[in-house]
Amino acid sequence: MKWGWVLLGVLLTFGYLCWSEKGLEFPEYDGKDRVHQLTIKNYKSVMKRYDVMVIYYHKSVGEDRMSRKQFEVEELALEVLGSLTILPKNTVESIYIFADDEIIEYDGELAADTLLEFLYDVIEEPVEIISNDRELKGFHHIEEDIKLMGYFKSAKSSHFTEYDDAAEEFHPFIKFFATFEPKIAKKLNLKMNEVDFYEPFMIKPVTIPGKPYTEDDIVSFIEEHDRPTLRKLEPHSMYEIWEDDINGQHIVAFAEESDPDGYEFLEILKEVAQENTENPDLSIIWIDPDDFPLMVPYWEKTFRIDLSSPQIGVVDVEDADSVWMEMDDEENMPTADELDTWIEDVMSGRINPGDETDYNHDDDEEEDDDDEDDDDDDDYNDDDDDDDGNEDDEDE
Known part of the structure; x- marks a missing residue:
């Protein structure tokens, strides 16, 4: 891989954040041509020159002077960034990454730091090898992502090759791990050539049935289980997650993990998700407002809620109509049972975005x-x- 390009991009971002500090110099464009305008005639030869490329489908450049100037500024920024390629086209702006034989669509936040972090993930190997207890501890700390763990004899094993090929299909969105160490496998209760599937925020994994597996076996299982009961909205995949609605609706929970109330509510949410993990029609999106500071005013205005405290509601993805569970911010979080009842009412249609009044988790007590x-x-x-x-x- 041509690490110089990515390193240059990191320096660019770092320079923007810290250029005023003494001893740090803002990186300058070195004059090297890294941006290509792809055409029917040159795209094959250009793409053969690089291990990793990012294709940026840009809107048509206007004829006026300001549009041309803006395009030139964007092109210069991409020259410094390094591995991005512009292709003017009359489409909605899209970014595709070409890595080896895979084409990866970037469907996340259009921010330099988020895109660079995503590129780093793309460059990493599809399967991370766990060899010791320290690495195993790090594996267990990953709870917000779908992850898989397999136990194989060695990297030369044909079963590992099938596993690695499957990993390439989902890289870097789903994390694949493997171990060749019997001691590590024993701690994970894994048998030879066996693979466990971990849903986000779930305590126990699910063993993929039917070992030994082919690549298609693993891919099919993941595709059937790639919508977790509870999933976190991440900057690098925010649009993909939001488009994956159920019957045009999302159950959305806002909670700041760093806030005591937010942390308490998130733990209650995890408990409810763990109790309902077998329900294929339930999927809750958790959004940490700290991850999207610029979106907070928009969400508060659109949904008419206060994100300084935890919130949960059901949102219509077409017109953003929503109804929210009324929660007392005076240290009165709903219990797991109350939250579970609210979710059942949403799924049964009793609560829907067409309701004009909020649902109070004390309503059931009042009815009783x-x-x-x-x-x-x-x-x-x-x-x-x-x-x-x-x-x-x-x-x-």
């Missing part, structure tokens, strides 16, 4: 109280009827 009051009234009326009957008897 009303039922008790009705029973008391019935008892009271029955007593009155008995009294009237006795009076009539006395009159007779």
Whole structure:
């Protein structure tokens, strides 16, 4: 891989953040041509020259002077960044990364730091090898992503080759791990040539059935289970996740993990997700507002909520209509049972974005109280009827 390009891109980002610090110099364009305008005639020869390329489908450049100037500034920025290629075209702006034999669509936030981090992930090997306890500890700390772990005899094993080929199909969106160490496999309760599938935020993995596996076996299993019960909205895949709705709706939870209330609510949310992991129709998107600071004012205005405290609601993806569970910010988080009941009401249609009022997790208690009051009234009326009957008897 041509690491110089990526390193230059990192220096660019770092320079923007820290150029005012003493001892740091802002990187300058070195004059080397790294941006190509692809055409029918040259695209094959250009693509053969590089191990990793990013294709940027750009809107047509206007004829006016300002449009041309903007295009030149963007092109210069990409020259410095290194491994990006512009192709003017009348389409919505899209970015594709060509790595080896794979074409990867980048469907995330259009920010330099996010894109560079994604490129680093692309350059990494599709399968990360776990060889010791320290690396195993790091593996267990990954809970926000889908991940797989396999145990194989060696890197030369044909079974590992099938696993590695499957990993390339999902790289870098799904994390693949493997170990060749019997001690590590024993701690993971893995047998030879066996692969475990870990859903985000779930305690126990699911062993992929039918070993030994072919590449197609692994790919098919992942495609059937690639919508987790609880998933986190990440900058590098935010649009892909948002487009993966269920019947035009998303259950969305906002919670700052660094905030005590947010952390408490997130733990309750994980508990509910773990209890409902077998439900294929349930998928909750967790958004940490700290990851999207520029989006917070938009979300608060659009959904009419206060993101300084945890929120959960159901959102219509077409028109952004939404209804939110009313939560008391005075240290009164809903219990797991209350949250589970709310989710059941959403899935049954009792709660939907067309509702004009919020759902209060105390509503069920109030309904129970009303039922008790009705029973008391019935008892009271029955007593009155008995009294009237006795009076009539006395009159007779």
